[in-house]
Amino acid sequence: MTTTAIAPAAGATEPRPGRGLSARLHGAAGALRRSPRMLVGLIILLFFVLLAVFGPLFIHNPNALGTEVLGRPSAKYWLGTTQEGQNVLYQVIAATGPTLEVGFVAGGISTVLSLLIGVGGAFIGGISDEALNLFTNVILVIPVMPLVIVISAYVQAKSLLPTIIIIAFTGWAGTARVLRALALSMRSRDYILAARVSGERPWRIVVVELLPNMTAFIVSGFIFTVIFAILTQAGLAFLGLGNTNLLSWGNMLYWAQADQALTSGAWWWFAPPGLCIALLGTGLSLVNFGLDEVLNPRLRSVRPVGGRTKARRQAAGSP
Amino acid sequence: MSVLQVQDLTVDFAQRRGPKFRAVDHVSFELVAGETLALVGESGSGKSTIARALARLLRPTGGELLLHGRPVGHRGRKLRDYRREVQMVFQDPFASLNPAYTVGHHLRRPLRIYGHPRKGLEEVVEALLTSVNMVPATSFVSKFPHELSGGQRQRVAIARALATQPGVILADEPVSMLDVSIRLEILNLLDGLKRDRDLALLYITHDLATARYFSTQIMVMYRGEIVERGPADSVILRPAHPYTQLLEASVPGERTPHRLDELAPVRGAGGTNVILAAERAEATAATGCRFRRRCPHAMDVCSTHPVEQDLGDGHLVRCWLHDPKVREKSGDRAAPQQSAPSGA
Ligand SMILES: Nc1ncnc2c1ncn2[C@@H]1O[C@H](COP(=O)(O)OP(=O)(O)OP(=O)(O)O)[C@@H](O)[C@H]1O
Numbered sequence: 207m208t209t210t211a212i213a214p215a216a217g218a219t220e221p222r223p224g225r226g227l228s229a230r231l232h233g234a235a236g237a238l239r240r241s242p243r244m245l246v247g248l249i250i251l252l253f254f255v256l257l258a259v260f261g262p263l264f265i266h267n268p269n270a271l272g273t274e275v276l277g278r279p280s281a282k283y284w285l286g287t288t289q290e291g292q293n294v295l296y297q298v299i300a301a302t303g304p305t306l307e308v309g310f311v312a313g314g315i316s317t318v319l320s321l322l323i324g325v326g327g328a329f330i331g332g333i334s335d336e337a338l339n340l341f342t343n344v345i346l347v348i349p350v351m352p353l354v355i356v357i358s359a360y361v362q363a364k365s366l367l368p369t370i371i372i373i374a375f376t377g378w379a380g381t382a383r384v385l386r387a388l389a390l391s392m393r394s395r396d397y398i399l400a401a402r403v404s405g406e407r408p409w410r411i412v413v414v415e416l417l418p419n420m421t422a423f424i425v426s427g428f429i430f431t432v433i434f435a436i437l438t439q440a441g442l443a444f445l446g447l448g449n450t451n452l453l454s455w456g457n458m459l460y461w462a463q464a465d466q467a468l469t470s471g472a473w474w475w476f477a478p479p480g481l482c483i484a485l486l487g488t489g490l491s492l493v494n495f496g497l498d499e500v501l502n503p504r505l506r507s508v509r510p511v512g513g514r515t516k517a518r519r520q521a522a523g524s525p
Numbered sequence: 526m527s528v529l530q531v532q533d534l535t536v537d538f539a540q541r542r543g544p545k546f547r548a549v550d551h552v553s554f555e556l557v558a559g560e561t562l563a564l565v566g567e568s569g570s571g572k573s574t575i576a577r578a579l580a581r582l583l584r585p586t587g588g589e590l591l592l593h594g595r596p597v598g599h600r601g602r603k604l605r606d607y608r609r610e611v612q613m614v615f616q617d618p619f620a621s622l623n624p625a626y627t628v629g630h631h632l633r634r635p636l637r638i639y640g641h642p643r644k645g646l647e648e649v650v651e652a653l654l655t656s657v658n659m660v661p662a663t664s665f666v667s668k669f670p671h672e673l674s675g676g677q678r679q680r681v682a683i684a685r686a687l688a689t690q691p692g693v694i695l696a697d698e699p700v701s702m703l704d705v706s707i708r709l710e711i712l713n714l715l716d717g718l719k720r721d722r723d724l725a726l727l728y729i730t731h732d733l734a735t736a737r738y739f740s741t742q743i744m745v746m747y748r749g750e751i752v753e754r755g756p757a758d759s760v761i762l763r764p765a766h767p768y769t770q771l772l773e774a775s776v777p778g779e780r781t782p783h784r785l786d787e788l789a790p791v792r793g794a795g796g797t798n799v800i801l802a803a804e805r806a807e808a809t810a811a812t813g814c815r816f817r818r819r820c821p822h823a824m825d826v827c828s829t830h831p832v833e834q835d836l837g838d839g840h841l842v843r844c845w846l847h848d849p850k851v852r853e854k855s856g857d858r859a860a861p862q863q864s865a866p867s868g869a
């Protein structure tokens with residue numbers, strides 16, 4: 207594409223969303239054309255979401271034991287089988303939903319926390335802000351992984367929920383700090399002051415005037431925590447913490463490792479869940495990088511008809 | 526008729542080190558319906574701080590505001606009533622409109638806040654745009670700030686200020702960020718609106734020429750204090766304070782004014798203002814005339830704080846040169862009128 211060479215969302219120029227719904231959708235479509243990274247990222251995300259929702263309809267019990275043990279990928283078992291003869295493909299598909307659930311629910315909770323604590327603090331100001339900021343910094347310097355490990359070891363998990371909550375409550379601090387700094391700097395912007403002069407109420411100023419201008423940072427923080435949550439869950443599962451009998455890509459890796467898949471060369475067992483994690487992370491990162499291109503209305507504004515070809519011709523150096 | 530009276534307005538800022546910094550020191554004036562009051566002074570003299578205090582964006586340390594003769598509340602209903610009456614136009618039209626919203630949003634919000642029903646809202650929005658010469662109005666309503674020129678944005682900002690039908694508009698350097706070619710247009714617009722709507726206008730500027738042309742009264746501010754004030758012509762043609770004289774003489778080869786910001790402050794490393802930094806400490810002490818370090822006429826008596834002298838016709842000056850007793854003592858050689866030492 208000819209127009210975009212934009213730095214990743216965080217730290218780049220202000221994001222600027224807005225407008226009515228239909229126009230917004232229309233704008234989003236145009237924006238996607240401008241941002242191939244965003245498009246690719248969204249396609250990857252969509253693939254996994256569809257896989258999580260509809261995949262289970264097409265498979266049989268992923269935990270059913272089979273007779274073929276540690277079988278290589280074949281026509282019958284596309285991704286081979288495990289030590290217990292389970293279908294790896296079925297397992298990967300069945301694990302998609304829980305894995306996404308961990309990522310998005312933990313990411314969502316921790317984004318809300320960072321908004322409340324970071325932006326809320328910045329706007330209340332005074333002692334409460336100082337206290338919240340101190341709290342944020344304390345959470346930030348506590349080494350998360352050991353903490354999560356310790357907590358997980360104590361909590362007897364029947365579902366993924368405890369893991370989700372632990373991750374959510376440890377993962378918000380970084381984003382909260384960024385959002386607080388941003389809100390502090392934006393609080394004294396002229397358009398916020400102008401809203402105050404207009405008589406706008408404080409909560410409305412935060413929600414209506416301020417937050418839309420932080421969208422790229424909020425979404426970026428959310429995506430960051432989703433990746434963090436999925437990796438943390440995988441890490442915990444790999445260490446055998448949390449309920450390892452539930453299916454997630456991390457738990458698959460744990461069982462592969464526990465059953466010596468690595469040493470016996472059964473790559474088809476650990477490679478698919480590993481690659482899935484990597485691919486999902488890549489997709490999320492691409493969306494993150496593409497955010498600024500999509501949310502910045504200066505890049506989004508109407509292009510003169512035929513402008514692109516003209517620009518290309520000019521770039522090619524024709525007179 | 527005085528709309529807004531400002532009495533002994535004082536604003537202190539906490540400094541990281543040292544005592545509080547007094548940005549505005551016992552400033553009193555009043556804004557009169559249908560008149561423009563110009564506030565001039567070099568960078569950092571406290572002009573914006575006054576505007577912000579009047580717009581209730583910061584809480585003054587001391588002093589009182591009287592709106593139509595009544596004291597002004599600090600919160601709730603009373604603050605809203607005040608805000609409705611006193612609106613502000615900011616310096617930078619690129620920063621004062623929310624990039625996430627259309628022109629329409631910026632005009633609808635103040636209308637909705639003060640209870641305008643949804644019905645008929647669009648007509649009022651369009652009327653506002655038309656009143657600031659944004660025609661055809663319908664073509665601008667759904668535009669985003671980044672789709673407008675600087676001048677158009679400032680017109681939107683003015684329209685937003687008008688939306689609450691205020692009696693007072695505070696314009697903090699409303700044209701300094703705009704291209705020279707459209708400055709006069711915007712100033713004429715403000716002037717016309719002032720006349721049509723009987724507004725009281727506070728016009729903050731660096732530009733003495735437009736201050737004289739557009740305003741009834743001029744106040745000259747130095748380090749948080751009003752050092753000279755009076756009818757526009759009188760202040761510009763017969764500047765009495767050495768600082769005002771310096772301002773007017775600051776453009777070489779020109780008798781008449783003069784852009785204040787060309788009185789270039791000395792910039793140190795990292796853009797810190799050397800003179801400001803040095804004088805800031807002094808201004809904090811607040812003893813004697815604040816201008817005496819730069820004043821070519823400084824005398825012993827200047828180490829005590831000068832009182833305001835009336836030169837007649839409402840022309841007031843805060844300088845010992847114009848004190849009758851001092852003039853007597855010094856054999857009346859002082860009090861230079863317009864003897865601006867060019868090149869000082
Ligand atoms: N929030 C603040 N905290 C501390 N000091 C401040 C604050 N706002 C302004 N000041 C100081 O108060 C003084 C007056 O500032 P103000 O912005 O009113 O100047 P000004 O006359 O508007 O200057 P300019 O012409 O550059 O706009 C300056 O010395 C400034 O450093």
Ligand code: SF4
Nearest residue numbers: 814817820827844845
């Ligand atoms: S009071 Fe003294 S120092 Fe101050 S301006 Fe007048 S003559 Fe100069």
Ligand SMILES: [Mg+2]
Nearest residue numbers: 572573574697
């Ligand atoms: Mg200013």
